[in-house]
Amino acid sequence: MSRGLVGDLERGLDAPICITWELTYGCNLACVHCLSSSGRRDPLEMTTGEARALIDELRALQVFYVNIGGGEPTIRADFYDLVDYAIGRGLGVKFSTNGTTLTPGRARRLAGSDYLDVQVSLDGADEATNDAVRAAGSWAAARRAMDNLAAAGFGPFKISVVVTRHNVGQLDALAALAAGYGAQLRLTRLRPSGRAASTWASLHPTAAQQVALYHWLVAHPEVLTGDSFFHLSALGAPLPGLNLCGAGRVVCLVDPVGDVYACPFVLHDSFRAGTVRGDGGFTAVWRSSPLFVSLREPSSAGACASCGSYDACHGGCMAAKFFTGLPLDGPDPECVAGHGTPLLAAVAPGAAPSPGLGHSVAVRLRPARSTAGSTVGSPVG
Amino acid sequence: MKDAAVFDARSAYRLDPHVALRPEPWGALAYHYETRRLTFLRSPLLVQVVRSLPAHASIGAAVDAAVPAPRRDRYLEALASLAAAGFLVGAA
Numbered sequence: 001m002s003r004g005l006v007g008d009l010e011r012g013l014d015a016p017i018c019i020t021w022e023l024t025y026g027c028n029l030a031c032v033h034c035l036s037s038s039g040r041r042d043p044l045e046m047t048t049g050e051a052r053a054l055i056d057e058l059r060a061l062q063v064f065y066v067n068i069g070g071g072e073p074t075i076r077a078d079f080y081d082l083v084d085y086a087i088g089r090g091l092g093v094k095f096s097t098n099g100t101t102l103t104p105g106r107a108r109r110l111a112g113s114d115y116l117d118v119q120v121s122l123d124g125a126d127e128a129t130n131d132a133v134r135a136a137g138s139w140a141a142a143r144r145a146m147d148n149l150a151a152a153g154f155g156p157f158k159i160s161v162v163v164t165r166h167n168v169g170q171l172d173a174l175a176a177l178a179a180g181y182g183a184q185l186r187l188t189r190l191r192p193s194g195r196a197a198s199t200w201a202s203l204h205p206t207a208a209q210q211v212a213l214y215h216w217l218v219a220h221p222e223v224l225t226g227d228s229f230f231h232l233s234a235l236g237a238p239l240p241g242l243n244l245c246g247a248g249r250v251v252c253l254v255d256p257v258g259d260v261y262a263c264p265f266v267l268h269d270s271f272r273a274g275t276v277r278g279d280g281g282f283t284a285v286w287r288s289s290p291l292f293v294s295l296r297e298p299s300s301a302g303a304c305a306s307c308g309s310y311d312a313c314h315g316g317c318m319a320a321k322f323f324t325g326l327p328l329d330g331p332d333p334e335c336v337a338g339h340g341t342p343l344l345a346a347v348a349p350g351a352a353p354s355p356g357l358g359h360s361v362a363v364r365l366r367p368a369r370s371t372a373g374s375t376v377g378s379p380v381g
Numbered sequence: 382m383k384d385a386a387v388f389d390a391r392s393a394y395r396l397d398p399h400v401a402l403r404p405e406p407w408g409a410l411a412y413h414y415e416t417r418r419l420t421f422l423r424s425p426l427l428v429q430v431v432r433s434l435p436a437h438a439s440i441g442a443a444v445d446a447a448v449p450a451p452r453r454d455r456y457l458e459a460l461a462s463l464a465a466a467g468f469l470v471g472a473a
Contacts, residue, residue: 014406064401064419
């Protein structure tokens with residue numbers, strides 16, 4: 001018991017507690033902060049048979065549940081069959097959706113499932129704030145999905161919000177919206193991953209907003225966070241949860257083509273541990289990939305050693321550091337003690353690793369056919 | 382959480398049927414599929430006691446059968462908190 005729970009977890013588990021599984025890179029939206037740069041499907045995405053085999057393997061490892069995302073996972077024709085298959089095997093399912101496909105009929109089908117959580121993404125308490133990030137029409141689609149889930153008697157679904165500079169002032173309104181549905185509010189941290197690499201600087205909460213967010217979270221322990229705000233714990237009493245980076249230790253990501261990454265926010269070659277399509281499957285990657293083994297070695301506080309808060313914040317988020325060009329053994333770019341600020345300012349333009357365009361759909365600027373109206377099409381497919 | 386309020390070492394308890402226990406070298410993870418709560422059993426002996434509950438007429442007897450007397454209270458405390466969190470339920 002001497003090492004403590006966090007110490008035990010940092011050394012890794014025999015199998016993950018849960019994994020995030022992005023079923024497809026296809027999406028009808030093109031959110032400016034999409035962590036996976038999704039848009040078009042990848043022709044090499046896992047087949048239904050491969051997906052079922054992975055479910056079987058996760059079940060054999062006694063993984064408790066999967067967080068299914070994308071892309072928009074529900075656009076896969078086999079989505080509901082895979083959900084049923086996983087639940088039938090005793091693997092819990094939580095999935096994230098923008099709600100577009102959640103018709104009354106599908107909501108009723110979901111309401112009949114045990115061990116299933118639905119997270120509808122919404123990034124603002126009003127249409128304007130949400131649609132500025134998630135595209136025109138996305139607010140209405142998400143609200144329709146929520147209405148359908150509520151009408152179907154689904155129970156407490158989740159409203160999942162990525163906290164930004166523009167919605168951080170709407171937390172009370174978002175909590176009220178969730179309460180009105182009997183839903184749970186879930187807030188997660190914006191990381192500079194995927195398309196957010198190029199929008200993070202203008203979207204991430206300011207230092208003053210982070211302090212306000214911390215106090216709001218302390219006052220609202222019922223709000224789910226996926227433990228994603230542990231860097232804020234340096235502001236005072238630790239936030240509820242494990243307050244550690246679980247990447248490659250207690251969680252990981254499987255992407256639509258079967259590649260395994262340390263976490264959902266590091267879709268980059270540097271953090272690709274292997275593929276479930278290789279010999280030994282997911283299990284071999286989890287247990288013996290050199291990347292995951294190295295992530296489980298005792299980490300040093302590095303440049304954070306002289307700061308008294310390292311035990312509270314653990315140096316923050318690896319992905320946030322990586323994609324802003326900061327050293328991984330130093331402060332988080334949003335370090336609440338301000339230690340990240342000068343480092344961030346010193347990163348030369350273009351020096352931070354690029355997540356690339358991923359599966360983003362190219363924006364075509366069509367030549368104007370007439371002099372009236374805008375020539376830039378909506379990104380909504 | 383009624384069981385929590387009346388945790389009684391002289392009563393029989395069992396793992397809630399919706400809880401999955403997964404062994405780890407330092408103990409086990411426990412996940413409650415109804416409440417979606419996760420908790421940690423931080424000693425292999427505690428896991429052994431929990432698994433042995435169906436064989437004992439009371440939770441106190443399960444502890445006595447496996448845990449050295451000086452550590453009895455600590456283990457009962459850990460079991461009481463598992464009951465308070467809904468991982469153990471009365472087996473009346």
